[in-house]
Amino acid sequence: MKFFTDLFIRRPVLAVVVSTLILVLGLKAVGSLPVLEYPQTENATITITTTYPGASPDVIAGFITTPLENAVSQVNGIDDITSSSLTSQSVITINLVLNHNADSALTEISSKVNSVLNQLPTGTQQPVLVLTVGQTIDAMYIAFRSSVLQPNQITDYVTRVVQPQLQAVNGVQTAEILGPQNFAMRVWLDPTKLAAYGLTASDVNAALANNDFIAALGNTKGQMTQISLTASTGLHSVAEFENLIV
Structure with missing residues (x-):
């Protein structure tokens, strides 16, 4: 550091030239810096849903959720993994590292899932992988109720009429129905x-x-x-x- 200080003191013209060069390069760099109110980021989530009809949550956790989690946890670019084991269904949610290549991660995860399919119980349905890119926080909740229609009729109306129209709106990534009550026939055996x-x-x-x-x-x-x-x-x-x- 002392060498440069002595050099610029002995040669003031050189000091002026170097200072001017630094100033010009700085002004040029300022003009090329991107200025954004909201920086462009990509937040991706991959959901793995696997159905095993009739299985209890304990069976789902031990024989489906655990093998799948162990397989996909080896994929690069994963930030965190959460899972829930319900009756007949396993849901694994994988949050990727910010701005990680989502398509590449989806391909790797799909390959890992396919590699352990032979370890799953007989009768397990093919796991369904869904890639969601963007905000994972719901932007809007819409409630439906009626004094005339039954809950299952409301669900039928929302599924057939409302949900397709919402998903067709530009900028809407997905529209999900929470707590649906679908038509079903319950059969009790003697x-x-x-x-x-x-x-x-x-x-x-x-x-x-x-x-x-x-x-x-x-x-x-x-x-x-x-x-x-x-x-x-x-x-x-x-x-x-x-x-x-x-």
């Missing part, structure tokens, strides 16, 4: 009758699955028209379920 007919709960479940589904038959074409054909194979009333032959 163990005595099952034993009398030599049936099991699996037999009843198979009969329901084989007789309550939507079938697409294709379409028929005319000279000016094309009509899609569907078969009315679903069960729509309590009486139809009661008359089902097992």
